[in-house]
Amino acid sequence: MYRILVYIGVALLLLGAFAFGVSLWEGPTAWHTDVRTFWGIPISLFVLWIGLAHAGTLISAIFLALGYPLGRRTSMVAELSTLCSLAVAALFPLVHLGIIENFYMVVPFLDARGNFSNLRSPLVWDFCCISVYGLVSLLFFATHLFSEKFPDLKKLIRPMAWLLFPLVLWVHTIVSLDFAVTFVPQWRGAFFPLYFIAGAIYSGLALVIILLTAEHCRVRVLEKLMLGLSWFMAFFWLWEFLLKGSFSFEVVFLGAVVPQLMWLRVIRENAFGRLLVAFSVLVSLGLERYILVTPSEYNAAEYFSWTDLGLVSFSLGLFTTLFFVFRAKFSSLLEGEDVVMGEIVLQQDESDKESEKVTLPEKNDFSILRLPLLIGVLVTLLYVVWAVSVENTNLAPLSVVNVAPLCLPLLVLVACFTLCARPLWGISGKRVKLVCAVLAGILGCLAGAFWAGGSSDVSSGVVSVQEVDSPKTVEFIWSSRCASCHGQDGKFNEKFVREFYPLPQKLTPVRLDTLGEDSLVKVILDGRVNMNPYRGRVSEDEARGLVRYMRHLAGEGE
Amino acid sequence: MQVLWGCRRLPDLSGAKVPEIAEFEREVRLALSRAKGAFDLVQVPMPGALDVHGASSLNRFGMAIDLDACDGCGKCILACMQENNIPLSSKGERDAGRFMHWIEMHGGAPAMCFHCGNAPCEKVCPTGAASHTPDGLSTMMYKRCTGSRFCGANCPVGARKFNYVDSVKEGLARKFNPEVPLRSKGVMEKCSLCLQRLQDHKHTQMATRPGVEWRGSGLKTACSEACPKNAIIFGNWLDQDSPLVQEAKHRNLYVPREIANLDPSVVYMRGRR
Numbered sequence: 138m139y140r141i142l143v144y145i146g147v148a149l150l151l152l153g154a155f156a157f158g159v160s161l162w163e164g165p166t167a168w169h170t171d172v173r174t175f176w177g178i179p180i181s182l183f184v185l186w187i188g189l190a191h192a193g194t195l196i197s198a199i200f201l202a203l204g205y206p207l208g209r210r211t212s213m214v215a216e217l218s219t220l221c222s223l224a225v226a227a228l229f230p231l232v233h234l235g236i237i238e239n240f241y242m243v244v245p246f247l248d249a250r251g252n253f254s255n256l257r258s259p260l261v262w263d264f265c266c267i268s269v270y271g272l273v274s275l276l277f278f279a280t281h282l283f284s285e286k287f288p289d290l291k292k293l294i295r296p297m298a299w300l301l302f303p304l305v306l307w308v309h310t311i312v313s314l315d316f317a318v319t320f321v322p323q324w325r326g327a328f329f330p331l332y333f334i335a336g337a338i339y340s341g342l343a344l345v346i347i348l349l350t351a352e353h354c355r356v357r358v359l360e361k362l363m364l365g366l367s368w369f370m371a372f373f374w375l376w377e378f379l380l381k382g383s384f385s386f387e388v389v390f391l392g393a394v395v396p397q398l399m400w401l402r403v404i405r406e407n408a409f410g411r412l413l414v415a416f417s418v419l420v421s422l423g424l425e426r427y428i429l430v431t432p433s434e435y436n437a438a439e440y441f442s443w444t445d446l447g448l449v450s451f452s453l454g455l456f457t458t459l460f461f462v463f464r465a466k467f468s469s470l471l472e473g474e475d476v477v478m479g480e481i482v483l484q485q486d487e488s489d490k491e492s493e494k495v496t497l498p499e500k501n502d503f504s505i506l507r508l509p510l511l512i513g514v515l516v517t518l519l520y521v522v523w524a525v526s527v528e529n530t531n532l533a534p535l536s537v538v539n540v541a542p543l544c545l546p547l548l549v550l551v552a553c554f555t556l557c558a559r560p561l562w563g564i565s566g567k568r569v570k571l572v573c574a575v576l577a578g579i580l581g582c583l584a585g586a587f588w589a590g591g592s593s594d595v596s597s598g599v600v601s602v603q604e605v606d607s608p609k610t611v612e613f614i615w616s617s618r619c620a621s622c623h624g625q626d627g628k629f630n631e632k633f634v635r636e637f638y639p640l641p642q643k644l645t646p647v648r649l650d651t652l653g654e655d656s657l658v659k660v661i662l663d664g665r666v667n668m669n670p671y672r673g674r675v676s677e678d679e680a681r682g683l684v685r686y687m688r689h690l691a692g693e694g695e
Numbered sequence: 696m697q698v699l700w701g702c703r704r705l706p707d708l709s710g711a712k713v714p715e716i717a718e719f720e721r722e723v724r725l726a727l728s729r730a731k732g733a734f735d736l737v738q739v740p741m742p743g744a745l746d747v748h749g750a751s752s753l754n755r756f757g758m759a760i761d762l763d764a765c766d767g768c769g770k771c772i773l774a775c776m777q778e779n780n781i782p783l784s785s786k787g788e789r790d791a792g793r794f795m796h797w798i799e800m801h802g803g804a805p806a807m808c809f810h811c812g813n814a815p816c817e818k819v820c821p822t823g824a825a826s827h828t829p830d831g832l833s834t835m836m837y838k839r840c841t842g843s844r845f846c847g848a849n850c851p852v853g854a855r856k857f858n859y860v861d862s863v864k865e866g867l868a869r870k871f872n873p874e875v876p877l878r879s880k881g882v883m884e885k886c887s888l889c890l891q892r893l894q895d896h897k898h899t900q901m902a903t904r905p906g907v908e909w910r911g912s913g914l915k916t917a918c919s920e921a922c923p924k925n926a927i928i929f930g931n932w933l934d935q936d937s938p939l940v941q942e943a944k945h946r947n948l949y950v951p952r953e954i955a956n957l958d959p960s961v962v963y964m965r966g967r968r
Binding site: 165171233234613 | 747748749788791792793817818819820821822823840841843844845848849850851853857858859860879880881883899901902905953
């Protein structure tokens, strides 16, 4: 069964791989865009898959936190689907970028030259929230997966669920802000966060229902929830229609009318009936995201190019392959243990029985969480204070409001890792510890490289400016090229230079004489730390002249 | 490593096909024939000092476009292309309705970036590539741009242009002006208010008349220089002697409704008062 599904996944993946390759190679022209649409299919797929990625954690974490635990297999399937959807979702913003290798510029981390990403932008919030969500979900899944083997981990699951609960809602709120904070008339609406969260849970439930059908199992509470959410979505679509007059028949029919078939026993009791409804919900939500991202007028003939469809197929194939490969891998890994996810039994609602005993959050959960939460809050506070006080070279100073969207993800990240660090360190073997240490080292190196920024080598293609006929005195070059930083009098333009760290040293006569003329000429031509290279813009003779002029200025100051 | 850390090389023009000037003229005529709809204009007061961090109290550069004088000849578009090395658009781009022109005709009047003081594009740029200068220019740092196109989606008047194709490789770019770099594929660009002219003017003054405050007097952008009817007036909104203020204070000023409360630096003039 799983093998067939993996084959289907690989087939879809290969069908779409060409479109994916073309998108990477050609960039944003590969898919359908027009005058008003800058974004296109990758962002729609991103929003769709990030929505699908929410149901897993919702189902296992929120249900667990609220004392409504589902069967272990249901939760594990849901969590695995979260991770796989996240992996798919994370690809598309990268595909979307015009210059993919520059994606790191979005990380809100200062580098040595004072470059800092713009924390006002929802894209930066998005990047941070989703990376944190991915990391925490992975940790949650791993803890859950190994909790059978190591009972120590069992007591971590509920506290982690409490941490994930707000994060899930937060992340999708941030995704909705990508649209809601803009000036595009079609994307306006203060209800967008709720609308997006409802849509995400709705589509995610449909996905989990499909995956559970593949397990030959059904969980009624999820079906009821999905039916309830179909009314929510119908309400939001009506609201949108009243507000903006936009309405799509396909979306409403597939997303709000077809799910009502679940009221019929024939459909509900039949696996194919459930699949039909769930797929219809997914198609509807996918289409809805596409229409949302494309603010131009609806024009069905031009709506999809073959690359668009190829990318859809690629995402489906990638998810199916990833999910079922891991599904098969983990069931064989844990075979012989307690029944985990492996068995294939036609069963009715193991969850409904379990859910009858509603438990209140235990006091224990909070006492475990106290210290990690405290550390999380402290780290978050430190980050906020730091980010607000960063002297940025080209952007206005941030206010606390700009950093606020990052607070919860940062808090949850720190708290989760603090929570899990001790128990995980206790159970992990020597090899895992070594790998962790190496990973930490690599991470440190990367952070250092990030901080240092790119090389200041002159790129080979610099076009030299034509010589102007008028005689250029050294003073003229100094005033036009150097004075903006070094000051007209050679004593630094304080206002500008204080942005650099470490502060450049004063060019006193002693220092200039120690460095020597030749090496200073080299610095002017090739650059050094904060000094930009001027090769191609000043000749070597001019550089030598500048060094002497500098010496003259420094001597004057004495 | 160089590619990984974003030090992209400047395009190498040697060997690439370079288009004739006639092709640029042809494309401008094509763009004129496909002019976009007119803006819904609303009246605004004269732009004052900027309300952004670190704004200069001396300079706020801007332009006024005289709708009574403009006859929509399109010479400004061509001049802008030659000043700023704007590439031609490929066939696919034209079919999608896109031109790289920084100036476009909206209902017979030229429109470029309005350099809003409270610019929506700058707020959503994730990397800070779109930022404001103290002199009131909404600028682009091409090397810092990742091409997320968020700014383009958030510009209410659609003034931002994205480099969908590698114009150098496709033989669509021509380096008319050595002072302006050619933009690589995948970055956003838009009207810079002829930043390079401002820079040159400032540096020349700093070198020749050090100590004198720079107000940019006597400077003109490429479009205002090229306009046969003198319908585009460039100047400094904060300098009472600037031709811009001298002219605008006797006229009614208008801007598109979508950006009326974003404090634009470029306005339309119509009628006398």
